[in-house]
Amino acid sequence: xxxxxxxxxxxxxxxxxxxxxxxxxxxxxxxxxxxxxxxxxxxxxxxxxxxxxxxxxxxxxxxxxxxxxxxxxxxxxxxxxxxxxxxxxxxxxxxxxxxxxxxxxxxxxxxxxxxxxxxxxxxxxxxxxxxxxxxxxxxxxxxxxxxxxxxxxxxxxxxxxxxxxxxxxxxxxxxxxxxxxxxxxxxxxxxxxxxxxxxxxxxxxxxxxxxxxxxxxxxxxxxxxxxxxxxxxxxxxxxxxxxxxxxxxxxxxxxxxxxxxxxxxxxxxxxxxxxxxxxxxxxx
Amino acid sequence: xxxxxxxxxxxxxxxxxxxxxxxxxxxxxxxxxxxxxxxxxxxxxxxxxxxxxxxxxxxxxxxxxxxxxxxxxxxxxxxxxxxxxxxxxxxxxxxxxxxxxxxxxxxxxxxxxxxxxxxxxxxxxxxxxxxxxxxxxxxxxxxxxxxxxxxxxxxxxxxxxxxxxxxxxxxxxxxxxxxxxxxxxxxxxxxxxxxxxxxxxxxxxxxxxxxxxxxxxxxxxxxxxxxxxxxxxxxxxxxxxxxxxxxxxxxxxxxxxxxxxxxxxxxxxxxxxxxxxxxxxxxx
Numbered sequence: 001x002x003x004x005x006x007x008x009x010x011x012x013x014x015x016x017x018x019x020x021x022x023x024x025x026x027x028x029x030x031x032x033x034x035x036x037x038x039x040x041x042x043x044x045x046x047x048x049x050x051x052x053x054x055x056x057x058x059x060x061x062x063x064x065x066x067x068x069x070x071x072x073x074x075x076x077x078x079x080x081x082x083x084x085x086x087x088x089x090x091x092x093x094x095x096x097x098x099x100x101x102x103x104x105x106x107x108x109x110x111x112x113x114x115x116x117x118x119x120x121x122x123x124x125x126x127x128x129x130x131x132x133x134x135x136x137x138x139x140x141x142x143x144x145x146x147x148x149x150x151x152x153x154x155x156x157x158x159x160x161x162x163x164x165x166x167x168x169x170x171x172x173x174x175x176x177x178x179x180x181x182x183x184x185x186x187x188x189x190x191x192x193x194x195x196x197x198x199x200x201x202x203x204x205x206x207x208x209x210x211x212x213x214x215x216x217x218x219x220x221x222x223x224x225x226x227x228x229x230x231x232x233x234x235x236x237x238x239x240x241x242x243x244x245x246x247x248x249x250x251x252x253x254x255x256x257x258x259x260x261x262x263x264x265x266x267x268x269x270x271x272x273x274x275x276x277x278x279x280x281x282x283x284x
Numbered sequence: 285x286x287x288x289x290x291x292x293x294x295x296x297x298x299x300x301x302x303x304x305x306x307x308x309x310x311x312x313x314x315x316x317x318x319x320x321x322x323x324x325x326x327x328x329x330x331x332x333x334x335x336x337x338x339x340x341x342x343x344x345x346x347x348x349x350x351x352x353x354x355x356x357x358x359x360x361x362x363x364x365x366x367x368x369x370x371x372x373x374x375x376x377x378x379x380x381x382x383x384x385x386x387x388x389x390x391x392x393x394x395x396x397x398x399x400x401x402x403x404x405x406x407x408x409x410x411x412x413x414x415x416x417x418x419x420x421x422x423x424x425x426x427x428x429x430x431x432x433x434x435x436x437x438x439x440x441x442x443x444x445x446x447x448x449x450x451x452x453x454x455x456x457x458x459x460x461x462x463x464x465x466x467x468x469x470x471x472x473x474x475x476x477x478x479x480x481x482x483x484x485x486x487x488x489x490x491x492x493x494x495x496x497x498x499x500x501x502x503x504x505x506x507x508x509x510x511x512x513x514x515x516x517x518x519x520x521x522x523x524x525x526x527x528x529x530x531x532x533x534x535x536x537x538x539x540x541x542x543x544x545x546x547x548x549x550x551x552x553x554x555x556x557x558x559x560x561x562x563x564x565x566x567x568x
Contacts, residue, residue: 127556198489205482268466272411
């Protein structure tokens with residue numbers, strides 16, 4: 001298929017990322033709790049599903065769940081799309097009252113104790129941290145007894161002001177460009193987009209500073225945000241995330257670092273942390 | 285500005301990336317030759333400008349220039365948009381005859397001799413190569429006497445089939461996601477998008493395998509592609525690229541690695557190669 005240049009056609013006998021996943025045992029796939037899946041229905045029928053990471057930012061995640069349960073996000077907007085950086089949504093007016101069961105000033109959960117994190121080390125060096133790897137499906141960096149989620153493509157965080165404890169969950173963002181790792185440990189990451197990111201990445205970029213839309217008419221309305229556990233069974237996302245402690249994940253990373261598909265003439269010999277964010281499969 | 289969380293507000297006395305650039309002497313900005321600027325006018329008034337890198341892939345770049353001079357791309361399409369990967373454009377039919385002054389099977393210019401490249405080393409480690417840095421405004425990796433352009437966000441390459449010398453320039457792609465560095469040395473990079481990338485990144489993703497559009501109607505027509513040198517002076521892009529051998533560029537990299545704007549509570553202490561692609565300024 002000439003010019004379909006960036007695809008994966010397996011050489012006879014060689015593994016590809018896709019073939020490794022196709023051979024994964026069922027046990028290698030984790031089924032997220034429906035209470036950790038945030039389902040965001042946007043105007044125009046776009047659905048974005050976010051997997052939450054309560055073990056990394058428990059207070060922030062509890063706030064987001066409380067806001068979802070209160071249907072607080074419904075009728076708000078995506079109001080910022082900055083190319084090669086982030087999409088941001090929520091209440092840009094900062095005036096919508098928060099439900100009583102949210103914490104107005106969450107602690108700065110920008111990192112956490114490394115103890116209690118079962119890190120599968122990533123076998124290639126990282127620019128930003130001495131140790132990186134994956135834990136429970138998350139890309140993680142670790143140093144000096146602290147561990148933190150990293151700003152890879154699709155990761156979701158809580159917008160805040162300059163004061164560290166001003167991120168109450170009323171504004172969220174997702175990374176839509178090259179991993180802005182300088183944000184690591186400066187803001188609370190709470191999860192990642194696991195399906196439907198194209199519902200946000202293909203939006204027009206905002207023309208104002210930092211990608212904010214100039215007019216309210218440009219904003220994309222949020223129809224509703226719900227926890228999957230609140231949805232009828234038939235309407236819940238059906239997806240699984242590859243278990244990063246599985247042999248399949250290790251094999252997948254190895255193959256991604258050493259592509260021998262027909263197209264490749266020189267395997268890279270490495271893959272970076274954000275180039276190996278765990279795959280998700282839908283429909284099962 | 286609460287929740288405008290990812291901006292840059294300078295602490296009194298501290299430098300920001302923007303303040304470093306604002307203080308750059310005029311000599312720190314390079315003006316590209318209009319013969320190395322490819323101006324792509326897309327349907328809907330979108331203009332994308334690509335700076336070519338003839339020193340890295342001379343035969344491929346000569347082909348692209350010949351195709352532009354022949355107005356060969358006019359009326360073709362963007363036919364592929366794959367989320368977190370690439371946008372691709374040109375002739376998906378592979379049947380449009382090439383002008384006589386193009387090379388049908390260019391050599392695999394996937395890397396080149398490192399001699400002759402004046403690399404300013406990047407001061408932080410890279411996952412993929414022992415040595416990385418910048419040369420003449422380009423992100424470059426170097427190893428074993430060879431040097432090559434790296435697949436950072438916005439970089440432009442020449443689509444090819446599985447045989448290495450099948451990339452004649454009739455299909456081009458741009459990176460629109462996290463840097464897919466495993467492609468380095470596997471395909472000819474020929475330049476990068478310097479302005480207007482949002483004209484491609486905000487397009488709908490294709491629903492077919494590898495992000496190809498399912499129907500011809502979904503394709504975005506290319507109105508014309510011209511070298512800037514072919515355009516009337518008033519219609520030429522006016523832009524400059526920061527000289528990567530300048531003191532300003534070194535200072536900018538340092539500040540990007542050590543953000544001390546009001547928002548940041550913990551400077552990263554590093555920035556990766558693709559996080560430091562040289563800035564471009566327009567309008568001068």
